[in-house]
Structures are given as structure tokens and as C-alpha cells.
Amino acid sequence: MAIPLSYNLNSLRVRWTSTVVAVLGIAGTVGVFVAMLSMAKGFKTTLVSSGSPRNAIVLRGGATSEMESGISLDQVHVVEDAPGVARDAAGPLVSPEVVVIAAFPLKATGTDANVQVRGVSPKVLAVRDSIKVVAGRFFQPGLNELVVGRNVAGTYSGLSLGSKVKFGGGEWTVAGVFDAGGSAFDSEVWSDASVLSAVYKRPTNVFQSVTARLTSPEAFTGFKDALSSDPRVTLQASRELDYYEKQSRALSTLIQVLGTMVAVVMGIGAVLGALNTMYSAVAERSREIATMRALGFGAGSVVTSFVFEALCIALVGGLVGCLCILPLNGMTTGTMNWQTFSHLAFAFRVTPSLLAAGLVFALLMGLLGGVPPAIRAARARIAVALREL
Secondary structure (H helix, E strand, O other): OOOOHHHHHHHHHHOHHHHHHHHHHHHHHHHHHHHHHHHHHHHHHHHHOOOOOOEEEEEEOOOOOHHHOOEEHHHHHHHHHOOOEOEEOOEEOEEEEEEEEEEEEEOOOOOEEEEEEEEEOOOHHHHOOOOEEEEEOOOOOOOOEEEEEHHHHHHEOOOOOOOEEEEOOEEEEEEEEEEOOOOHHHHEEEEEHHHHHHHOOOOOOEEOEEEEEEOOHHHHHHHHHHHHHOOOOOEEEEEHHHHHHHHHHHHHHHHHHHHHHHHHHHHHHHHHHHHHHHHHHHHHOHHHHHHHHHOOOOHHHHHHHHHHHHHHHHHHHHHHHHHHHHHHOOOEEEEEEOOOOEEEEEEOOOOHHHHHHHHHHHHHHHHHHHHHHHHHHHOOOHHHHHHOO
16 A cells, blocks of 8 residues: 655745755756856867868878967868869869967956967868858958957957957957858867968978868768778868867766766765755654554555655656756856867757756665665554554
8 A cells, every 4th residue: 555645745845945955955956067067068069070071181190189280271172182082173172271279368367368270272162161251351361360259259369350469479350250051160279270370480391281181971881982992192181070079088978987986976066965954854754654563554565665755756846957057058168179279169058968967866866765664664663653642
């Protein structure tokens, strides 16, 4: 025979002060847990969204990032002639690119932060066709002009449309602002590759990477095989999506690990709070429990009843924690990208799957906090408790 659920709900209402304390403890733990996971999710999503399924990125053999790579102009021509490369009226859709780091002051603090400056080909907007200039115009080849991502324009001083800025030994004019759809490119500054190399006194016609637009995603295999088997070059090709996913892996994993560790420590406190609440309930209701046992309710019914109470507390705490985190969704923050040593702006991503994970975590805490007191209640000696009536 099962104990009516109305009994448990009424018990929670009567003991509302201890119930609220347990709910708040679980809510705080779930909030931290989901917030850290949403931060890692946002960082990874920002980087991965930089890639296109039709694009391939080519680096020097053995390089793990653009900063470690070097590709000569002769090798660029080999990439342009590789099978699977898309073409338009102007020729192959390939963008050889130079990458440097420059420091600019943050508007919020005035302190300098590293920004990735990318020297690109005039064909870059055809190669990365999802990127659109939303203010001003694109830079003119051969001139000291910049276009900046929308996050850059709002984050750094001196990089708004029409501004003149000095870095790398040259003076530049911000000619336009582009929107990269929330990808990592929104945190970059772009210029003409040849001008950027000249200003930084880098070797002429040496690039860090080459991005190629393919005729289709399926063309990648033939493109990669052609480069890896060509004796003239030592190059490695990756799908752009795969490359940026690897770039995000180290930091997103660290955030997840740290977030889980913090949540586990807080979770222990929340479980102890739930244990205290449920043990107190058992102590206060010993005569009630004995009476129900005497009326024919079995030990299993008592255990189920107390576990249900603990799960109710945990579920409410989980829902409160998730609701408190929802306003973070879309909020922009920034951190250092270890692969490029530059500042990357990204948005928190509070997804349904993360909210579900938060609720499961809350129910787990409720289960851990409810089972031991429930077993103690079921083992209570009926005769001893009834004598106290």
C-alpha cells in the first residue's frame, strides 16, 4: 500500500523553512554547473562556427595552428591548382593569409589585450561567403586599411569605423565593419596580406595558412590526397570545421573540468543540506511513521515516500537554478584563446541539453540526500515510537 503523495506535499509545506534552505543550496549548485557548461559550449560554438563545410585550411606539415605554420607563394600556387578547388571568373577561390598579434586597449578597462590581425586575399569574401560587411566598405588592396569584426568595434578603443590607429610601425584607417555571424572572425582585424607583411617587415610572399573554397564538401578527400601526395610540397589539409573544433578543444575541456569540480564541491554541500533536512523530518515525524507502519504501510512505502520528498526538493531547486541561468544565454564575455594567444569574444550558450543536464544533476543530489534518511525511517522500531504517543 502506497502512502498518498498529498501527505508528502503537505509535509514540505509545513516544514517550509528547511525546505527553502535545501532548495536554495541545490539551485546554486545547478546554476554554477550549467553556467560553466554554457561557457564552454559558447566558446566551442564560436570557434567551430568559424568553419564552413566547403572550406579547407592548409598549413605547413606538422603545424598545429596558423601561428606555427609557413607557406611560400609557390606552395600557394600548388594549392590553387589542386583538384576540387572552386573557381570564379577571377580564378581559383583561394585566400593565402598572414596572421599577427597586435595589442589594443579594451574600452571597459583601458588595459591592452591581444587581437588577431589577419592579412587576407581580396578573394576572402568569396572564400568565406557567410561574412558580410555591415558598415563602411571592404579595404582596398595595397592600402593601409582595415576591416574589423563587429565584436572588435565594440570592445576596443580606437577601432571604430573611420578611426585611424597605429600598430606594427604603420598607421591604418578602419574602412569597414564586418559581421561573421558570431564566429571567431568577429574578434579579428583584417587587412591586405601583402601590406600587413610589409608593415611588419616579414618575408615577401610567405603566409601562415591558405584557405580554399571547394566545389563541394565531398571534394575534400581528393583535394587532401592530391596535396599529401605531391612531392613538391609538405602541406597538410584539414576541413575548416575540424580545424576550429580542435582549436577549441583544450580550453573548452578545461572549463568543463573546472566547472564540474566546482559543481561537485558545491554539490556535496547541497547533498549535506538535503540530508540534514530529511533527517530532521524523520526525527520530527517518528510517531507519524510508526503510526503509518502500524496501519499497514510497508517499509518500501516509507522509503518511497521520503525519497519522493527529497526529489521534489531537488527538482524545485534544479528548476530555480536553471531559471536563474537563462538570462546568461547570449551574454558576451571574452577570454584568451591559447592556440592564437589572442582575445576571443564569445557568448554563453544555455541550450536545452545543458538545462536537462542541470536537472539530472539536481535529481542526483536529491537522491543522495534522500535515500539514507528514508532507509532510517523505514527501519524505525514501531513499538518504541508508538510508546511516545
